[in-house]
Amino acid sequence: MLASLTIHDAHDQLARHDISSLELTEAIFDRIVQFDPILHAYLHLAREAACAQAKEADARRAKGEDTPLLGVPLAIKDVICVKGLPATAGSKILQGFVPPYDATAVARLRALGAVFLGKTNTDEFAMGSSTENSAYGVTHNPWDIKRVPGGSSGGSAAAVSADLCLGAFGTDTGGSIRQPASLCSVVGIKPSYGRVSRYGLIAFASSLDQMGPFAKDVRDAATLLGVIAGHDPLDSTSMPIEVPDYTAHLRPDIKGMRVGVPKEYFIDGMQPEVEQAVHQAIEVMKSLGAEVREVSLPHTDYGLPVYYLLAPAEASANLARFDGVRYGLRVDGRDLWSTYKGTRGQGFGPEVKRRIMLGTYALSTGYYDAYYLKAQKVRTLIKGDYEAAFKEVDVIACPASPTTAFKIGEKADDPLQMYLSDVFTLNQNLAGICGISLPCGFDGQGLPIGLQINGPAFGEEKIIHAAYAYEQATDWHRRKPMINE
Amino acid sequence: MSITRQDVQHIAELAKLNLSDAEEALYQEQLSAILDYAQRLNALDTEAIPPTATVLPLRSVMREDVARPSLPVDEILANAPARSGDSFEVHVILED
Helix, strand or coil, X not given: XXXXXXXXXXXXXXXXXXXXXXXXXXXXXXXXXXXXXXXXCEEEECHHHHHHHHHHHHHHHHCCCCCCCCCCEEEEECCECCCCCCCCCCCHHHCCCCCCCCCHHXXXXXXXXXXXXXXXXXXXXXXXXXXXXXXXXXXXXXXXXXXXXXXXXXXXXXXXXXXXXXXXXXXXXXXXXXXXXXXXXXXXXXXXXXXXXXXXXXXXXXXXXXXXXXXXXXXXHHHHHHHHECCCXXXXXXXXXXXXXXXXXXXXXXXXXXXXXXXXXXXXXXXXXXXXXXXXXXXXXXXXXXXXXXECCCCHHHHHHHHXXXXXXXXXXXXXXXXXXXXXXXXXXXXXXXXXXXXXXXHCCHHHHHHHHHHHHHHXXXXXXHHHHHHHHHHHHHHHXXXXXXXXXXXXXXXXCCCCCCECCCCCCCHHHHHHHHXXXXXXXXXXXXXXXXXXXXXXXXXXXXXXXXXXXXXXXHHHHHHHHHHHCCCHHHCCCCCCC | CCCCHHHHHHHHHHCCCCCCHHHHHHHHHHHHHHHHHHHHHHHCCXXXXXXXXXXXXXXXXXXXXXXXXXXXXXXXXXXXXCEECXXXXXXXXXXX
């Protein structure tokens, strides 16, 4: 079945002229028509435009061009701007907004001949861990449709998992790529902060956001990362340093690689099967020759309060632009101020409002020192923990999520409970380091478990190497969900 | 609760958000819980610790002062809820 191909297998078939990009694209749309009404991974489908892109890719290939993404159909999270396709950020406040430009990452993909199938569902403004905060309905986990796919990039994760695209892009501010990858049994990479341009990414928290790939295996994820990574003059927070060839690090031998296991990441309250599966994965790495040792990240527990002060503070500034003036929803009032208040009051959902309020409070006069500044100082300590650990080990292995996929509605009423889903993924954004999540097993109910591997800032080749070695020694990545109606 | 109803109203005013009575009550409760939880940061002595605003060493990134083409005005205004010529139209801001 064409839709179940990996990007690298599809490339090989395209290169041999066994299939055309148009056939591949149509096959995936047929599958989308069949399964997306159940899953709701997509917010917008671009069949006509995608088929036009596919035909163009086929024409380029006929003239002798051959690159890894030429004619490859991908899905893009709806917080990322694709010219001519809607971008709602999962919010009513951007209903009807059509970006007049491509995000830099998207422009690079487009230039290489990738095909854009559509925009995927997301928690509103990327704020959430389940995709339940989308103003346009929840996405269902392909492994059990009564459960969440994780968030905020739940649509992208589900789409890859259910073979409704060959690969996808999402964003990760506090875990929004790694956690849904874990819950949906796909590979997801959060690049180091500054590795990938944020130009064209609808901003949530400017010092934490990164765009990254979802894929069916580590090889594909490495390929996708290589295309979007690199300095962009349009993003002054992108590092002007070289991008390695990540695919050159897809080696199955990790003899002598020092793998750190942080004791603070194996805690009461995490699902026992998750703990077991991750420990087993670490044993596999040991059997492949890795040197496994315990490390400590002493400020781990402070990550949650730090994140839930800094991220909302940054969001309160970034979301000030949504005011009914230049784009999206406008709720007209008797004057400018009431237009702002009405537009924002109606256009933003509860979680977004909650975080804007939290952030505004933390930054306000009289509270700035006690909350925002304090959190920034603790952020320095958390970053320091990782710097110290990476002097002793090459990579760190830990869970991506304390539990497998929870039921839709289960955590919706208690925001703090929902925030706890992110405990294993927040600190890496605060420290600015990189992380990959990949399948490492399933629980007793057949729900996916993910292994997270973290590396130092701009050390993506290390986590790709470690992840590839583990993946190739196991079979988890070949399992596919049976989507029940 | 650490946050009062007046605090909620003040923040909503700063953030330009219209809230219903029910929302005010809900957020008062939820924000108080979250901010109470954030108090645990006080267990750490950060007197001598510098704050991290960005994890990167980049500061004041500049470019050459050379004019480049901007996005076409019509494309930008295509998303405008209200347009007047080449401008976004809004309510009067300054009254005489």
